[in-house]
Amino acid sequence: MLDPTFVRENPEAVETALRNRGMDASLEPVQAHDRRRRELLVEVEDLRRQRKEASKSIGERIKAGEDPAKAKDEVRQIGDRITTLEQELNDVEQQLTDQLSTFPNLPDESVPVGKSEEDNPVTRTWGEPRSFDFEPKAHWDLGPELGIIDFERATKLTGARFAVMMGAGARLERALIQFMLDMHTGEHGYTEVLPPFMVNGNSLYGTGQLPKFEEDLFKVHPHDFYLIPTAEVPLTNLHSDEILDVEQLPISYTAYTPCFRSEAGSYGKDVRGLIRQHQFDKVELVHFTTPEQSYEQLEKLTSHAEEVLKRLELPYRVVTLCTGDMGFGAAKTYDIEVWLPGQQAYREISSCSNCTDFQARRAKIRYRAEKGAKPRLAHTLNGSGLAVGRTLLAILENFQQADGSVVIPEALRPYMGGMERIG
RNA sequence: GGAGGGGUGGGUGAGUGGUUGAAACCGCCGGUCUUGAAAACCGGAAAGCGCAAGCUUCGCGGGUUCGAAUCCCGCCCCCUCCGCCA
Missing domain, CATH: 1.10.287.40 (Serine-tRNA synthetase, tRNA binding domain)
Structure with missing residues (x-):
């Protein structure tokens, strides 16, 4: 607000x-x-x-x-x-x-004015898209052919926009989660959190999903519970209605959770593959900080997400979202886009935002700068570090071989029990 | 799900209709004393809105009353016992 x-x-x-x-x-x-x-x-x-x-x-x-x-x-x-x-x-x-409460956050001065994603400037690019001496396949072909992703049976179990991971695919998903969490806790100083995957309406109001975006959520009837669309919701609301001590700041949390989105209004968009699912895994990064430090923290948070892609040797670029393309609560957002050979395009794999005091005002997250001082609103930030499903599909597409097998990036092999190749 | 008990300031906890926004203790902050610290003593300090006067807040919402932390109703949460269950 x-x-x-x-x-x-x-x-x-x-x-x-x-x-x-x-x-x-x-x-x-x-x-x-x-x-x-x-x-x-x-x-x-x-x-x-x-x-x-x-x-x-x-x-x-x-x-x-x-x-x-x-x-x-x-x-x-x-x-x-x-x-x-x-x-x-x-x-x-x-x-x-x-x-x-229906008004979005005000963009920071450094945010470029623009109408849509066409107007997002590329801030930096890392890595060279690999050149293939064969026609690279899309992951929705690779996965089923390797027997590690089953879209058809998922339709039987639940419906469209769900997937079943099998064998090395399931293992790869788990390895990625563990790899990301280990890096963020061990090297970037985050505290690992395992929050509830359902939250109440008040929490969703706090982070800004309610009241405006109810149709994007799955509600658990007959309760006032919703499946989380992102771990940002439970992590940020962890400190709702609290007055934090300035010495605690910045607080950095990371969590693995599944995320649930109804994807209302995206009919016909990314209907194939893992890109847009009703349920997907994500490792989230959330910061609580002072107004003075929040933009510096945004740079750090973004670099933490980027580091995952660097270690996995996945080419990516960072774009700064223009005013017209930003999310509701954000004052400034960097999207990280990974290269997908199957689509010959960069696709979003992380979104890192400074929400300034927008969520803090709704959720009453404050801190005291010094003893006896009046409480001030904290600044909250969040970012994906990373979307796990999209990371997995990026690995399949970028590391595919002419024979249809997929080489496992070196950094991930310890988490795969030493496995070097799928298929 | 059934029965009972309880939710008060940073913490413990008193307060059952009137000047109580709230005792006391602990913790915290400042001071005196001390070479320094501890102890002791003195003093200070809840949050929100408002330029201010002031108003609001004792889990949340409603009601009774001239007046509610205190009485009544509904809801939420916590604890204990029973049932069920991983």
Whole structure:
């Protein structure tokens, strides 16, 4: 959520930012509700003060043996008036937060203005796409041919957009998870977390998936539980409603979880293969930090995700998302895109964002800069380190051989029991 | 799922209708003393909104009342016992 005070004082800056994000919402209703809220607040508070004082004197009169009937009557009228105004105040506040919670975060100044992914500048590129002396296959052919991915049986078990991993495929998925977690905990200083894979609506509000993006989620009926669309939700909400000690910061968490997304609205997109599944594994990175350090942390977080690809010898590039392509809660995002020979294209494998105070305000994540100081909102960041399914398919496509086998990247072999090749 | 008990400030915990935003203790911060520290003593400090006056907050929501941490109703969470289960 945006800072209401900032919106009040900088309406034109906010409108420009929203327009750059491809949202032409008018601030007019927000401003009207904001003004009305402040009027009501002043009036209600004044009436409450009157009632408090009057009630107190009634108590004193009773003790003094006087008849308080008339005073009671007067105070009751004040009380009725308060009830009426409070009702209106609640309505106005509800509408105000409803409107404000549909606004995305404001982009950082360094974010390029643009409409779509076409406008995302390439920030850096690593590695050379391998040249093949044969026609490289897509993983949706390689996987089934090697007998390590079964799309058809998954359809029988559940439906479209699910996959069954078999044998060396299942092992490879597990090896990647372990490889990534070991690197982030052992070398990058993250604390490993194993969170619940279901969260309540309040947590999803905290990170910004609710109320706007409910249709993207799987809900567990009849509870107020949802399957997590990313570990960002449980990890970030770990410190909701808390005041952290500045000495604890930055806090860095990593977690492996499966992620569940309904993919509503992406019919016909990436229908083949592992790219877009309803369930996929991901190793997530989440940081809690101070406003002063958050952009520095974003660079670090991104480099941690990149390191995984370097070790796996997978060519990639980093793009800076333009204003029109950023996610809801992000102020700045780097996407890491891995080279896929089967598609002859770079495809997203990680997305690293600084959410500044946007989630912290919703989830009430604060820290105290020094003893006795007022709590300030922390900054939260998150990134994939990495999407495991997409990493697996990138390995299949990049390390495929002319005979249809796949060489296992050296760094991964210890995690594969020494296996050097699949097929 | 059934029965019972409980949710108060950083922690423990008092408070069952009135000036209690909340005792006490522990912890924390500052000071005195000390070469320094400890101990002792003195003092300070909850959070949110607001320029401020002030208002709100004792799990959450509603109700009773002139007035609710305190009474009533609903919900959530925790603990104990039983049932079930990995």
